[in-house]
Amino acid sequence: MTLTASRPVTSPRRTSSRPRRTGRRWPLTVLLGLVSVLKVSPFAEMLVLALSPPRKPTVPRQWPETLTLDNITQTLGADGFLGWTLNSFIYAAVSVVIILLTASMAGYAFAKKRFPGRDALMWAFLATVMVPFQAMLIPLFVLVSGLDGVDTFWGMIVPTLANSQAVFLMRQFIRDLPDELFEAAKVDGASEWRIYLQIVVPLTKPILATLGVFVFLWHWNDFLWPLVVGQSGEMQTLTVGLTTLKSADHPMALVMASAAISVVPCLLVFALLQRYLVNSIAMTGLK
Template identity: 70%
Template sequence: MTLTATRPAARAGRRQPAPPPRRGGTWARYALLAVMALLTLGPFIAMLIVALSPRGKPTVPARWPESLTFDNIAQVLNASGFGQWTLNSLIYSAVSVVIILLTSSMAGYAFAKKRFPGRDTILWTFLATMMVPFQAMLIPLYVLVSDFGGADTFWGLIVPTLANSQAVFLMRQFILGLPDELFDAAKVDGASELRVYWTIVVPLTKPILATLGVFVFLWHWNDFLWPLVISQSDATRTLTVGLTVLKTEELQWSTLMSSAAVSAVPCLLVFFLLQRYLVNSIAMTGLK
């Protein structure tokens, strides 16, 4: 009798399962996301249509062109200087990514897990440089690099952009979430600081390194102001600066849009190659 009487009370105390979401709300979200995606991709689609349109007939967004052609893209690829500009942009972006990832991960590890006098003061002083606009430092930086003979050189183009406080901050915040027991165990086993960095920090920070690598690549690939100031010839001129040189000439809109479309291909390739790591870094956010 007691068992039978207590069963209804036990059932009454159970939490009722949450009702399943209504399909109407789910489809509404998907529709909203689809509209936002179309609005985002609209300018890129218009760029491709103009790039593939016959010369002298940029009809977007007025109407769809009667025919599409790849002659404009072929003309851009065969243009004098375009190949050199693309190579310079690749060197500028790739070298900057490698050096920034190496230095920022080392600095992030030091600021997150090491204790030394003035650590917090140095960190916040370095982060305070983010509040200084680059335009305010442009002329002094150009004069300094020119005095050292860096004008119109690759090292003068690359070196001033390597001190990236945002990258250091992101790496520090990610490494703070790593368990201290891993580093303590490595010290007990007699591992050196370089071994700890290479065998613990680097493997565990691959998702944030990939994410940061994509961002740094895009920053440098699309960088315009500093390459415009420091580059004075096609030998060091990047693709973004070279496209402005093309704009000063009397070219068709289809040719300019073809140049922009070709310049976007490396960014898309980098994104798709590292997409898996980007998703992992988002999924690991907040995990210890």
């Protein structure tokens, strides 16, 4: 009796699909690279002009022989610049705090509470997105002017607080939270304020950070409403003040230096909240 050793069964080799996937992705990579260059090139030119010594513009544009910080220091010491920056910060920061507070409360009510007309009220509130702000500009100004809100911070801030997009995003995020958490909290005797502060707020930090970034950027870069309401020089924001620099007899290097400084707060806010932004995108993908 002879024994024959059987060959071990080997699984067929799997061909790697990475080269094929890489081959399919290179057009997208090239396209994204071109778009990135188009997006970054204006900022790069702004920085170059901000760090260049004052000179007459030439065609074609020439690279400066030396770079200097004189434009930055001169801009920071200009009359009104720090005041414009402070006004913009107050306008953006106060708006962010109030919008996040009201939007999270309204989103929690629309997502987890049942009351007559809830869905109809939500869709009616969301329908205001289709009305452009320019169409409401004159009625808002007449209302604010009648309440003596011109040249005041509250007249600049309050009309921009009703943000239907923020309420809708908070509603969609809170609606996906498990109902068992809220039911268990109610069984333990937690009040609505305690549920909001200890359950809703901690679990919605990613979306709150995302909304905070977008609301801050929108208010920081807002031009039309601060221009209409802040009619005096003391109430001008940074975006409105930059137009006065451009229209006055100022070298282009100083204007670009002012624009470069105005971008710094936006970059700082994005850098500080980047972790929450990534978490928000990741959680959205998982859902």
